[in-house]
Amino acid sequence: MKTSSLLALVALGLSSLAHAEDPIRTPVPDARPVMFAALRATDGKAHGILTGEIADAISQRFKATSPIYIDVSTERKYAQPGCARLKVSFWQEGVLLPGAASPRRQTVDVGINYCLDGLPSRSLQ
DSSP, rough: OOHHHHHHHHHHHHHHHHHHTTTOOOOESSSSSHHHHHHTTTTTTTEEOOOOHHHHHHHHHTOSOOEEEEEEEEEOOOTTTTTTEEEEEEEEEEETTTTTTSOOOEEEEEEEEEESEEEOOSSSO
């Protein structure tokens, strides 16, 4: 096997390893399905990609270069079954904010008390 072929195979293998750690992202019209998935997940995490008209409008407005990603993680579980404090992160690459010199990754984090019934928990205990 030629050296260049061997190097190409090694590079492909390393690339595959790097992507093996990428989370599976479900296309969603809003964050709620990802929040429900995190509440049900054994590790308290879920991931999605925002799709639809709202996602398209945001991406066009800020000339972004990637989809809008959603990462949800459980910060604290409450005594009420199916309820937790969630951290919901929306992020996108290549966002050009008004007045900015160049595009960059932009992240918005939101904390929310949420339950599987779609309401906040009755108690913070």
